Amino acid sequence: MxxxxxxxxxxxxxxxxxxxxxxxxxxxxxxxxxYISGIEQGKRNVSLEVMEKLAVAIEVGIGELVNF
Amino acid sequence: MxxxxxxxxxxxxxxxxxxxxxxxxxxxxxxxxxYISGIEQGKRNVSLEVMEKLAVAIEVGIGELVNF
Structure with a gap:
């Protein structure tokens, strides 16, 4: 993966x-x-700024988003 | 910042x-x-794939890179 x-x-x-x-x-x-759908399907090479938007929207730290 | x-x-x-x-x-x-210099100066909106290259090169997890 x-x-x-x-x-x-x-x-x-x-x-x-x-x-x-x-x-x-x-x-x-x-x-x-x-775009969200594309990200979840693993098709998008998201940037720092997009990660920040997602993290704020989900109410997690950015570290949580890449905690894998 | x-x-x-x-x-x-x-x-x-x-x-x-x-x-x-x-x-x-x-x-x-x-x-x-x-490009590295631009990143360190805060000018680059780096992508997941670039983060991965940097993390591997520095021998840290990606989470470490966004641990701020």
Missing amino acids: DIKEKFGLRLKTLRKEKGLSQEELAERSGLNRP | DIKEKFGLRLKTLRKEKGLSQEELAERSGLNRP
Whole structure:
């Protein structure tokens, strides 16, 4: 599994733990839903700034997002 | 300080702890020295794949790189 796939699974796990849909996460983070979906499918090489948006939206530290 | 600046400082700290020059880190990571320099100056919005290269080169987990 490459790092994009690991990140995608981690995001999906955290999102579900928070009881959020992809749509809700999209709204909170200011990213669009297809992009969130692409990340979770391991297709996106996300940047620091995107990670920060996701972390804030899910209310975790950035370290939690790459804790795999 | 924005997240790119935080990441840059963290990278610089870890690189120095390992006793590596920017040139050595560039060689180990397969990135070029000006790019490493730009990251450390907080100018680069690095991606997951770049973080992985840096983490492997410095011999730390990716979580360590964003531990700020």
